[in-house]
Each structure stands twice: as structure tokens, then as C-alpha cells.
Amino acid sequence: MEKKISFLNENLRKDILEIRPGMKVKITERNFEGEKEKLSDFEGLVIAVRRNKGVNGTFCVRNVLDGIGVEKKYPFYSPNIKKIEILEEYKTRRTKLYFLRNLSPKKIRKKLRKKTS
Secondary structure (H helix, E strand, O other), X not given: OHHHHXXXXXXXXXXXXXXXXXXXXXXXXXXXXXXXXXXXXXXXXXXXXXXXXXXXXXXXXXXXXXXXXXXXXXXXXXXXXXEEEEEEEEEOOOOOOHHHHHOOHHHHHHHOEEOOO
């Protein structure tokens, strides 16, 4: 048990931000194609967070690309995530924003209000 705890303490990332549903984030991830490493960005709205900041914690990001809704789930402690930037933060009353899947981008902007801080 001590080996497991020491391994987790050594390998867990310290630069994880507080990610919550309703945040618009930009994620830079590493993609490996053979020997080459390529960086790609994915920008979208966080619609769900599961097991917040735990070892098995994940967050789901949604965006509409070319008229098709795309959702990606990322583990918090994935070695393929290079950087996470928070672009905007919206005020929400729910923790799971799955109802946004059925709305158009215009209605989503209407539903979500920017947080004033």
C-alpha cells in the first residue's frame, strides 16, 4: 500500500486547475503518429465532471465542429494532456449539462450567462 501511495504522489500532476461544468476550456493534447509527436487543440464547453480531481477523475468537453456535435472525455491525470486553459466561465445551476446536446449553439449562448467576477 505504501508503494502505491508513493507512486501516486510522484506521478500525479500538480498543475491541474479547478475545472467545473459551464467552463469554456482549450485543451492542448499530444498525438503520436509513429515516431512524431503532434500537438492539437480542442476547445469546447465542459458539460460534466466525474470524480473531481481523483485519480480516476474525468471531464467531458463538447463542441460543435462543422455542424456535428463532438464530445471528448479526458482523464485529469492523462500524460497526453499538455496544457489546459480556461477561456470563459458561465454560471450554471446544474452539475451535468447534458441538456445542451439538443440545443443549437445560439440557444446555448442564450441559456448560459457569463459569470461576473
